[in-house]
Amino acid sequence: PPEGPSKKKSRKHQRFMERRALLEQKGLLSPHRRLGSQAPVAGPEAGSMLTKTGGTTAPCGRKIPKPKQVASPSLSPSASPDSIARHHSVLLSQGNGSSKGVRMSSPLLRPRKYVAIDCEMVGTGPQGRLSELARCSVVNYEGDVIYDKYILPELPIVDYRTRWSGITKQHMKSAIPFKAAQAEILKILKDKIVVGHAIHNDFQALKYFHPKDRTRDTSRIPVLNQRAGLPVRASVSLKSLARHLLQKKIQVGCKGHSSVEDAQTAMELYRLVEVQWETELAHSLPPRPPSPVIDPTTDSSHYMDDRYWPTDLMSSSL
Numbered sequence: 001p002p003e004g005p006s007k008k009k010s011r012k013h014q015r016f017m018e019r020r021a022l023l024e025q026k027g028l029l030s031p032h033r034r035l036g037s038q039a040p041v042a043g044p045e046a047g048s049m050l051t052k053t054g055g056t057t058a059p060c061g062r063k064i065p066k067p068k069q070v071a072s073p074s075l076s077p078s079a080s081p082d083s084i085a086r087h088h089s090v091l092l093s094q095g096n097g098s099s100k101g102v103r104m105s106s107p108l109l110r111p112r113k114y115v116a117i118d119c120e121m122v123g124t125g126p127q128g129r130l131s132e133l134a135r136c137s138v139v140n141y142e143g144d145v146i147y148d149k150y151i152l153p154e155l156p157i158v159d160y161r162t163r164w165s166g167i168t169k170q171h172m173k174s175a176i177p178f179k180a181a182q183a184e185i186l187k188i189l190k191d192k193i194v195v196g197h198a199i200h201n202d203f204q205a206l207k208y209f210h211p212k213d214r215t216r217d218t219s220r221i222p223v224l225n226q227r228a229g230l231p232v233r234a235s236v237s238l239k240s241l242a243r244h245l246l247q248k249k250i251q252v253g254c255k256g257h258s259s260v261e262d263a264q265t266a267m268e269l270y271r272l273v274e275v276q277w278e279t280e281l282a283h284s285l286p287p288r289p290p291s292p293v294i295d296p297t298t299d300s301s302h303y304m305d306d307r308y309w310p311t312d313l314m315s316s317s318l
Helices: 005-024 088-093 167-174 178-189 199-206 222-227 238-245 259-272 272-284 311-316
Strands: 048-049 056-058 115-122 132-141 144-151 157-159 191-197 215-217
Touching: 088 115, 115 178, 115 199, 115 259, 132 167, 132 178, 132 259, 144 167, 144 178, 144 259, 144 272, 157 215, 178 199, 191 199, 191 259, 222 259, 222 272, 259 272, 259 311
Parallel strands: 115 191, 191 215
Antiparallel strands: 048 056, 115 132, 115 157, 132 144
């Protein structure tokens, strides 16, 4: 058989190995470990040695220390079992969700991936009928405030709606422009699972759309209504759910709502039924397609193509 293609492939492989060695020398690529490069241990010595991960050895009979388990820094020492029983919803946010069943990973699956939001609006436009954002509060999984600012609407305020919003003219003195607030808030919400009550209103005020599989609306959780002894399909207010399920009174008095308190309450309600609701969602939401990952090293001919190599290496060496 002709040896032309074989010789060409051999030269190509030789170029590949030379360039790999060059990259290793310049510190741009970790040293290549060849299989079988470690000398085999034969005879009686083989029984007295144990191979550990990474190619190092230890005498048999000498206990190899196990790596210490490091607790997640985002979990408090007093976290309840429910709060650390993180489940597939995080996997959904990472593109690994499956509608065929719940996939559990580690028992500590980043509560920092969860936030709750609540917004207060004021009236602008003709007769103040247009709702615009005037305050936004965001809390983390534990209910700690990570964002709370007053926001100046893009149009002049006609109705402060103080009875419900709690916003007054005085608050607007320290308010920041809508565009600046929007940029700050969306940066927080990016790649997060966002909890809220009738959350579509908050997103509308932010002029933003959050992915459905990363949104948890406590006004649309049948499990919550069921626990509260209310009609499963009914749209129940946050105030009513808080009273029935948390024995908590919110939105009382004539000074308006507190967006911080409402966000914290929504997160409390979510955590109350989190495991059960996420299990049900796992069977109803379609799987999120994984992001394509391209690794040139998996294909040697692709990897050896000149256009994938830094120009300074090409000119300085080969």
